[in-house]
Amino acid sequence: MATLTRSAGADTVSAANIAVVALLGAVLIFVAGLAQSETLHDAAHDVRHATGFPCH
Amino acid sequence: MLSKLLTSALIAGAAAGLIAALLQLVFVQPVLLHAELYEGGERTHFAAASDHHHGEEPDPEAAPADHDHAAAGHDAPGIGFEAGRDGLSILFSMLVYAGYGLLLVALMALTENRGHRIAPREGLLWGLAGFIGVQLAPAFGLAPELPGMAAADIGARALWWVATVVLTCAALWLIAFGNGWGAWALAIVMALAPHLVGAPHPAEFTGPTPPELAAQFAGRALGAGLVAWTLLGLFAASLWSRARSA
Numbered sequence: 001m002a003t004l005t006r007s008a009g010a011d012t013v014s015a016a017n018i019a020v021v022a023l024l025g026a027v028l029i030f031v032a033g034l035a036q037s038e039t040l041h042d043a044a045h046d047v048r049h050a051t052g053f054p055c056h
Numbered sequence: 057m058l059s060k061l062l063t064s065a066l067i068a069g070a071a072a073g074l075i076a077a078l079l080q081l082v083f084v085q086p087v088l089l090h091a092e093l094y095e096g097g098e099r100t101h102f103a104a105a106s107d108h109h110h111g112e113e114p115d116p117e118a119a120p121a122d123h124d125h126a127a128a129g130h131d132a133p134g135i136g137f138e139a140g141r142d143g144l145s146i147l148f149s150m151l152v153y154a155g156y157g158l159l160l161v162a163l164m165a166l167t168e169n170r171g172h173r174i175a176p177r178e179g180l181l182w183g184l185a186g187f188i189g190v191q192l193a194p195a196f197g198l199a200p201e202l203p204g205m206a207a208a209d210i211g212a213r214a215l216w217w218v219a220t221v222v223l224t225c226a227a228l229w230l231i232a233f234g235n236g237w238g239a240w241a242l243a244i245v246m247a248l249a250p251h252l253v254g255a256p257h258p259a260e261f262t263g264p265t266p267p268e269l270a271a272q273f274a275g276r277a278l279g280a281g282l283v284a285w286t287l288l289g290l291f292a293a294s295l296w297s298r299a300r301s302a
Contacts, residue, residue, distance in 0.1 A: 012169050013057055013061065013165040013166075013168070013169060013300075017057055017058045017165075018061075018165050018166050018169075020058060021058070021061045021062060021158050021159075021161060021162040021165075022158065022159055022162035022163075024062075024158050025065070025154075025155045025156065025157070025158025025159035025162065026155070026159065027155075028151055028152070028155030028158065029152060029156065029159075031151070032152045032155065033152055033155075034214055034217075034218070043144045043148060044144070044148040044152075045203075046080070046085060046088060046141065046144075046145045047077070047145050047148040047152060049088055049200065049201060049202065049273075049277075050080045050084045050085070050088065050145075050277050051076070051152060051191065051200075051277070051281060052191050052194055052195055052198075052200040052277055052278075052281065053217065054201070054207070054210060054213035054214050054216075055201060056203075056210060
């Protein structure tokens, strides 16, 4: 595991880029699916139920 | 490379989210609307159909005049488009699946850095795994809920949901890409743990929702999710493999 080559060049995606993309995805899912703000909850209500998020 | 990751994920997510929303509106929404009639004897969410004042107390005057009949099952809501409510459903479905798409493409890139190559059609398997991790595994403990169903504290359920999704997805990744029995044993423990601990449930089930509706809703929500997730995987792998080699 510790011997991962770090010199693969253009074919490797940097860890920083992967982290940015993953973080953005997690934030989107939290805002649209889990945040308990009244306005967000009401707007996303049907989608949260239909996609199996715990809702209210 | 960052812009290629983002555009692949967001386009795939928006497309899958749009398909998920259309499936929801045609197959899932009628069941949900029907159940709302039982939640309080009248429609409680978006009761004044297409106004834009979300988050306010519903106006009892705006409830359908014949809600007694409807609650008795004579007038189940059919397919109809309510611009405000259903427009928001389409928007939020695309946002949720864009979030899933971003995480999926990030995991694909992480996996490719370890020497694997993901062909477009392998995306179907990634999507299937995503469905298992994000919808099926949580549903094993907390079935997709209709409005009005009795349920435990929302904070406890949200925590269990997030833990189950993270553990199951990590377990599936270990099964697919881990090396040896150690990784697989760990994966089994991670996948089983949330269900052995158990999802939070209320002390007693006292919701007014008929079990027939709840069962149909759970089946349809999972079915629509399976279609949307496998397509998300296919779209994400196709767009990302094309973008990275361009």
